[in-house]
Amino acid sequence: MLSKLLPRLDRLLLAIFPFFIMLLIASYMYVDNIQKRNTVYFNHNDKLNILIELNTYFNDFIHQNVKFIMFDEISSKLNDFETTLNFLMEDAERNNLDYGYKRNLKNIQKVFLNKKLQIERLKARKAFVYNALTYLLDSGDLGYTSLNKSLQNQIDTIRIVFANMLLDLDSLDKLTSKIDALENQTYNNGYINNFVKLTKAFIGHYTQINTTMHNIGNIDINIQLNGIKANLYDISQREKQESEYIVNVIFLIISVFSVLILFGTWRLYKTRKELVAFKTAVENSHSVVVMTDVNQKITFVNDTFEKVTGYSAKEAIGLKPSVLKSGMQDDKFYKEMAESIFAGRKWHGRFVNKKKNGEIFYEDATITPIIMDGEIDSYLAIKLDVTQLVNYSNELADLNSGLEKKVEDKIKLLRQKDVLIQQQSRLAALGEMISNIAHQWRQPLSSITIGASGIKYKKELGILELDDKFDKEMDNIIAGAEYLSQTIEDFRNFTKVDKSKKVFDINETIMKTYKIVENLYRVNSIKVEFDLSPQMRYKGIQSQFSQAVINILNNAKDALIAHNQDKEGRKIVITTVSQDSNFIIKIADSAGGVPEDIISKIFDPYFTTKHQSQGTGIGLFMAYEIVKNHFCGNIEVKNEPMIIDGKEYVGAVFYVYFPKVANNI
Amino acid sequence: MKTTLLKLYFLICLGSVLIAGQDFILPIPKTLDIDKAKSKLGEKLFFDTSLSKNKTVSCFSCHDIFANGADKKKIAVGIDEKKGVVNTPTVFNAVFNFRQNWDGSARTLADQASGPITNPVEMGHNFVELISELNQTSYKEEFQTIYKDGITQKNIVDAIAEFQKNLITPNAPFDKYLRGDENAITQEQKEGYRLFKSKGCISCHNGVNVGGQLYSRFGMVQLMDDENLGLYNVTKEEEDKYYFKVPTLRNVELTAPYFHNGSIETLYDAVSIMLKYQVGRDTNPDEIHKIVEFLKSLNGESIYAK
Numbered sequence: 001m002l003s004k005l006l007p008r009l010d011r012l013l014l015a016i017f018p019f020f021i022m023l024l025i026a027s028y029m030y031v032d033n034i035q036k037r038n039t040v041y042f043n044h045n046d047k048l049n050i051l052i053e054l055n056t057y058f059n060d061f062i063h064q065n066v067k068f069i070m071f072d073e074i075s076s077k078l079n080d081f082e083t084t085l086n087f088l089m090e091d092a093e094r095n096n097l098d099y100g101y102k103r104n105l106k107n108i109q110k111v112f113l114n115k116k117l118q119i120e121r122l123k124a125r126k127a128f129v130y131n132a133l134t135y136l137l138d139s140g141d142l143g144y145t146s147l148n149k150s151l152q153n154q155i156d157t158i159r160i161v162f163a164n165m166l167l168d169l170d171s172l173d174k175l176t177s178k179i180d181a182l183e184n185q186t187y188n189n190g191y192i193n194n195f196v197k198l199t200k201a202f203i204g205h206y207t208q209i210n211t212t213m214h215n216i217g218n219i220d221i222n223i224q225l226n227g228i229k230a231n232l233y234d235i236s237q238r239e240k241q242e243s244e245y246i247v248n249v250i251f252l253i254i255s256v257f258s259v260l261i262l263f264g265t266w267r268l269y270k271t272r273k274e275l276v277a278f279k280t281a282v283e284n285s286h287s288v289v290v291m292t293d294v295n296q297k298i299t300f301v302n303d304t305f306e307k308v309t310g311y312s313a314k315e316a317i318g319l320k321p322s323v324l325k326s327g328m329q330d331d332k333f334y335k336e337m338a339e340s341i342f343a344g345r346k347w348h349g350r351f352v353n354k355k356k357n358g359e360i361f362y363e364d365a366t367i368t369p370i371i372m373d374g375e376i377d378s379y380l381a382i383k384l385d386v387t388q389l390v391n392y393s394n395e396l397a398d399l400n401s402g403l404e405k406k407v408e409d410k411i412k413l414l415r416q417k418d419v420l421i422q423q424q425s426r427l428a429a430l431g432e433m434i435s436n437i438a439h440q441w442r443q444p445l446s447s448i449t450i451g452a453s454g455i456k457y458k459k460e461l462g463i464l465e466l467d468d469k470f471d472k473e474m475d476n477i478i479a480g481a482e483y484l485s486q487t488i489e490d491f492r493n494f495t496k497v498d499k500s501k502k503v504f505d506i507n508e509t510i511m512k513t514y515k516i517v518e519n520l521y522r523v524n525s526i527k528v529e530f531d532l533s534p535q536m537r538y539k540g541i542q543s544q545f546s547q548a549v550i551n552i553l554n555n556a557k558d559a560l561i562a563h564n565q566d567k568e569g570r571k572i573v574i575t576t577v578s579q580d581s582n583f584i585i586k587i588a589d590s591a592g593g594v595p596e597d598i599i600s601k602i603f604d605p606y607f608t609t610k611h612q613s614q615g616t617g618i619g620l621f622m623a624y625e626i627v628k629n630h631f632c633g634n635i636e637v638k639n640e641p642m643i644i645d646g647k648e649y650v651g652a653v654f655y656v657y658f659p660k661v662a663n664n665i
Numbered sequence: 666m667k668t669t670l671l672k673l674y675f676l677i678c679l680g681s682v683l684i685a686g687q688d689f690i691l692p693i694p695k696t697l698d699i700d701k702a703k704s705k706l707g708e709k710l711f712f713d714t715s716l717s718k719n720k721t722v723s724c725f726s727c728h729d730i731f732a733n734g735a736d737k738k739k740i741a742v743g744i745d746e747k748k749g750v751v752n753t754p755t756v757f758n759a760v761f762n763f764r765q766n767w768d769g770s771a772r773t774l775a776d777q778a779s780g781p782i783t784n785p786v787e788m789g790h791n792f793v794e795l796i797s798e799l800n801q802t803s804y805k806e807e808f809q810t811i812y813k814d815g816i817t818q819k820n821i822v823d824a825i826a827e828f829q830k831n832l833i834t835p836n837a838p839f840d841k842y843l844r845g846d847e848n849a850i851t852q853e854q855k856e857g858y859r860l861f862k863s864k865g866c867i868s869c870h871n872g873v874n875v876g877g878q879l880y881s882r883f884g885m886v887q888l889m890d891d892e893n894l895g896l897y898n899v900t901k902e903e904e905d906k907y908y909f910k911v912p913t914l915r916n917v918e919l920t921a922p923y924f925h926n927g928s929i930e931t932l933y934d935a936v937s938i939m940l941k942y943q944v945g946r947d948t949n950p951d952e953i954h955k956i957v958e959f960l961k962s963l964n965g966e967s968i969y970a971k
Contacts, residue, residue, distance in 0.1 A: 070688060070871045071878030075763035121904060123879035124869065124911075131865035135946055143947055190947065198945040201886040208904060 011373070013264050020257050027250040034243045040095045041236040047084050048229050051108075054081045055221045058119060062216055068130065071123060078116055085109055098235045104228045111219050118216045125205040125212075132202040136162060136195065143191030154182060155195065172210075176203055288363065288383040294376050296320050308385050310356030321381065326354040341369050341379060350386070361387040418605075425618045426547070432517065432554070439519040440487055444480035451477045490516055499541055506536035506545075506576055506583060506658075513546040514574075517553065525567040526560055531575040536583055538658060544626050551623040552587050552635075552654050558610070559591035559652070571644050582633070583658040590649035593639035602637065623656075633658045689862065691873040692840035693758065693915070693965060697830045702811050707828025709807075710821060716795065717744050717788035724781065724825065728756040730832055730969040733919035739927035743787035750786075751893070752927035755920050757834050757967060758913055762877035767909045767925040768895050769880060774826035779818065792818040834916055834965025842962070850962045857959025860952050865944045875914040875963060883907050883925070886945035889938065893925060918961045932957050 054077050061074060085108060092102045137159055138144070144155065158178050164170035179199045182192070282289045282302050288309075291300040301316045309316075309324060316323075325334075329352050340347040351363045365383040369376045451473045458464035490512065514521075514528065521528055538545070553572070560570040575586040594602060601607050603624040608617035627633040634657045642649045710716060711730075714723040722744045727736050734755035741749035751767050759765060760774060771777035781787040782795065796816050799805065804816060812820040839858070841849035850858075861867055870876040880896050883889050888907060896908040909925050922928065923935040936956050940948045 068687065068689075068868060071763070071869075072691070072872035072874075075878045117900070120880060124881035124885065124908070127868040127879070127881070128885045131868045131944060134865065135944075141947075194945060194947060198886060201945060205885065 010264070010267070013260060023250070023253060023257075027247075027254070030243075030250070031247065034247075037095070037239065038236075040091065040097070041232060041239075044088060044091070044097075044232055045229060047088050048225055048232070050084055051081060051088075052222055052225045052229075054084075055225065058115065059222070062119065062122060062213060069123075069127065074119070074123070078119065081112065082116075085112065098231075101228065101232060101235065104224070104231065108221060108224055108228070111221055111224065115216060115219050115221065118212045121212050122209060125209050128205050129202060129209065132198050132205075133162065133166075136198060136202070141191070143189075143194070147189070147191065151187070151189070151192065155192075158182065158199070172203060172206065175199070179203070285382075286384075288381075288385065290316075290321060290381040290383070292321065292379045292381075294378060296322075296379065299378065308355070308361070309353075324351070324353040324355075326352045326360055328352045328360070337367065341367050342376075344369050344371060344376060351383070361385060362390045421618050422622060425622065432520065434491075436517050436519045437487055437491055439523070441484060444483045448477050448480040448484075451480075499543075501540050502542060503537055503539045504542045504545070506538050506585065507532040507534075509542055509546055510549055510574060510576065510585070513549050514553070517550065521557060521572075524557065524561055524570065526557060526570045526572060529571065529573045531573065533577045536576050536578055538583060540631055544630050548623040548626040548656070549585070549587075551619040552656070555620055556587060556589040556591060556652070556654075560589055562610075563591040564649075569644055569647065569649050571642065571649075573642070578660075581660050583660065585656040585658070586653060587656070588640065588642060588651060588653040590642045590644060590651040593650045594637060594652050599637060599639075603635065627656055627658070631658050689867050689871050690839070690843065690875055692843045693761075693833055693835040693837070693873060695835045697760070697833065699830045700827050703824050703827040704831060705828075706807055706811060707824035707826065708831075710825050711828055715798065716782055716790060718790040719744050722788050724756075724778075727753045727781075727787075730756065730967065733757070733916060734759075734832060734967075735920050737921070739922050741787070743781075743784065744789045747786040747789075749784075751925045752922060754912060755916060756829060756832050757965075758832070758874050758877075758915050760830050760833065761872075761874040762910070762913065763879070764910055767893075767912075768898050769910050770899050774829050775819075775822040778822035778825040792821075795821075831968060834967045837915065837963050837965035839959075839962040840965065851958070853955055853958045854962045855959075857955035857957070857962075860948075860956050861959055864940060864946050864948065864952075864956070866939065866956070869911045869943075870914050876911045877913045879911055880905075880908040881911050881943070883909055884942035887942050889942050890924075890926060890928070895925075914960055915963045915965060918964055932960060936960070 057077055058074075058081075061069065085105065089102065089105050089109065091097075092105060135141070144152065147155065158175065161170050161175045161178055165172060165175055179196055183196045183200075187193075285302065285304060288305045289300075289302040290298060290305060292298050298316050298319055298321060301311075301313050305316065306312055311319075311323075322334075333349070337347050337349060346369075347365075347367045349365060351365055353361055353363055355361060362385070363383040364386045365381055367379055367381045370378045370380055455464065455470070455473060464470070510532070511530070518528075556572050560572070564570045569590055571590050573586075573588045575584075575588070577584050577586070598607075598609070603620050604617075605621040606617040607621070624635050627635050636655045636657075638653050638655070639650060640653045642651045711724045714720050714726070716723060727741050728734055729736060734757035735753040739752060741751065741753045743749055754767065759777075765771035765774060765777035766780070771780060779792075782790050783792065796818070799808075799816050799821075808816045808820060808824075811824075814820065838849045839854070842855075861870075869879060869881050872878050883893075883895065884907070891907065893909075894906050896905040897903075899905075917923075918932060921932065922930050923932070929935045929938060933953060936953050937948075940946050940953070
């Protein structure tokens with residue numbers, strides 16, 4: 001499930017990555033803005049402190065009593081206050097500060113302007129009052145010293161009132177009354193006149209100062225400024241909390257993103273490892289690896305490609321794989337391939353391609369479409385150069401067909417040999433038969449010769465009588481001739497190559513066949529017994545049948561001659577029996593049996609236990625072939641005991657099965 | 666006992682004030698920070714009569730910066746020989762004044778520069794026409810190289826005010842004395858300075874401009890002239906009647922006639938009147954003479970006046 005989710009996660013990450021970047025930028029700007037705002041608040045706070053400081057200075061100026069003042073400082077400080085206040089108001093507007101704050105600043109400005117006006121009024125008056133006082137209290141003045149004691153005392157009293165007034169111990173009224181009293185005394189003294197004039201001016205201006213100070217006294221800018229400061233602090237704190245909250249949220253989001261990115265990076269690393277592994281495999285592969293984009297333009301080929309095709313990677317990239325077409329394959333082939341891979345299915349086949357140098361080569365290729373997120377992204381072909389293989393295969397095919405021909409020829413040859421051998425064996429059998437016939441002919445021929453020559457002798461002696469003896473002698477000669485004729489007839493029957501299938505009697509055929517070779521058996525003291533069941537009629541080529549029987553008989557005969565030195569124990573029993581599905585001909589001998597190690601080979605062609613000059617190994621093979629192929633039967637051989645005159649002998653028994661099914665008798 | 670102690674206290678205050686190293690007068694700085702480009706433009710405008718309606722009057726016409734920064738007339742005269750209201754104050758060191766004009770009607774130099782241009786008895790022009798006129802001339806490009814918005818009233822007076830920062834007169838003998846050169850002024854002048862302080866002139870005529878930082882009544886002890894109402898014209902407050910800006914005493918030797926109405930011709934007379942009406946002190950001619958000598962040591966050097 002996770003593996004299904006992961007590609008989705010990749011895409012999701014990619015999709016929201018721009019948002020993440022935007023978030024980062026936005027949060028950077030936000031934090032920057034917070035800092036700016038902090039700076040603004042700090043700035044305002046500092047400036048407000050400056051205003052408080054300046055205002056304190058103004059208050060000092062206002063409230064101080066007697067002092068020399070250099071007005072440059074006051075003017076510049078008044079300007080400073082105004083400039084600072086203006087700056088605060090503009091800056092508050094610029095930075096969109098709290099409306100209440102801005103309104104408070106405006107109030108301060110109004111109040112300040114009023115205060116400033118009052119201060120201006122105080123300047124000259126304070127200066128004058130200070131001046132006047134220094135003069136009025138100057139006892140060293142010549143004008144004063146030239147006065148009489150009583151006037152001096154009066155002056156001094158007024159001076160004390162000045163002093164007391166400045167210490168708030170006496171009131172201005174007292175001074176006024178005192179100076180009025182002095183004036184009324186109308187002394188014609190320059191100093192006194194001046195003193196009075198000056199004091200009156202002093203009183204006027206001093207009163208004014210008091211009024212002004214009273215006016216100012218109600219203006220308490222400092223309290224307002226401190227109030228504004230506190231207000232500003234509250235606002236900034238509020239903003240600070242807000243921003244802290246937002247920053248926390250941003251931090252949280254960024255953390256989540258960081259985790260996701262870390263995860264993505266880890267995945268990337270994993271993928272990279274895989275990629276490196278596969279890349280290495282592809283680069284070093286013995287197979288040709290080609291990758292194309294979705295439009296079948298080559299995007300990658302490995303080294304093996306370069307070696308095999310002769311095109312370098314640089315040349316190949318951007319081309320289509322069709323550049324390797326040899327033209328030896330029809331369009332249908334390519335169309336099929338294209339259909340398969342366009343449909344997203346893997347395709348496997350063999351290309352006949354052309355190298356850069358024109359050489360033709362064969363490639364077994366698997367082309368796989370690579371599907372990413374449900375769409376074909378690229379095609380991957382892995383190809384193996386099988387040119388060698390194809391060439392070998394072709395050679396082999398050639399060889400094979402040659403071989404087949406050779407084998408055919410050889411078989412033809414062998415068949416010819418077989419035929420030859422069969423013929424030869426047949427000739428050999430014929431030879432034997434002829435010698436048998438010769439045997440058989442000897443006696444009748446000799447009796448004919450004797451009879452005829454007897455007659456001729458008698459004639460020459462003149463004793464020939466045409467009596468019964470003469471008739472008997474002639475009958476003997478005729479019988480002998482008939483016997484000769486019959487033998488030839490039998491022989492002819494045997495040699496007749498009648499290939500037609502006729503119905504023949506098995507027993508009869510066996511007897512006839514035996515008759516031909518009978519002599520050989522008699523000569524070798526071999527007793528032959530017959531146990532024949534009646535009515536064994538079979539359809540087939542008779543000559544073949546007798547051939548098979550002869551071969552088996554001969555085999556038994558030879559075995560007896562070779563094996564049984566004791567002539568008493570030479571016997572062959574021939575039994576025929578009709579069983580359910582087969583006619584069985586059993587030919588048993590007492591020749592000691594077939595040794596176990598060769599019993600399975602005796603029907604093999606060219607297998608013989610006799611010396612080369614005496615046996616061809618064909619006989620039993622031929623018998624087997626005839627029974628098996630011609631009659632569709634079977635021959636088996638078993639070793640069984642035979643009892644002859646009460647003595648037990650071991651011998652071979654040949655069971656020949658002739659199936660009835662093939663026959664319809 | 667109490668009285669003696671109090672007297673002692675005040676005398677000590679007084680004495681400490683006079684003896685302690687407190688600053689009363691500051692020397693003029695040798696240079697100010699000036700925007701050269703604006704100043705050059707302002708200079709051109711300062712001499713340019715085309716700022717007036719009939720192209721006869723420029724700032725220079727009344728403020729002769731090659732002489733005393735003002736004129737020699739009792740009352741200023743504008744276009745078509747129209748008579749003004751007050752004596753022309755000097756432009757020298759005007760940059761140090763806390764207000765401009767006798768009645769403090771202009772806050773800054775730039776504010777002040779607008780006044781004469783539109784005053785019917787001075788240059789008698791108006792800014793709308795003036796700006797369109799100036800835009801036909803090379804002024805247009807000159808303004809635009811310095812000011813983004815080209816020729817405006819604000820920019821015209823800003824340039825002129827910037828130029829006026831050049832019109833300072835440092836290195837007066839008294840300034841040199843303040844800077845430590847004991848031989849910069851004569852003994853008589855030193856005496857005059859001491860009297861200047863002890864008579865109380867210093868209480869208003871102090872600072873870098875030896876005045877120019879406050880309003881005072883034209884006759885604090887006794888009113889001298891009730892024709893011009895001064896600051897009252899601006900504030901309309903009763904207590905501001907007859908209050909004028911305390912003028913600078915720098916270069917005062919050169920800027921006769923004196924006072925806002927130009928009523929006094931000689932410095933000697935001016936000092937006498939001040940002592941009588943402003944300070945309320947007895948003085949003898951010798952003392953007045955010394956004070957006058959002191960005042961003569963306040964003549965500084967201008968880059969224009971040679």
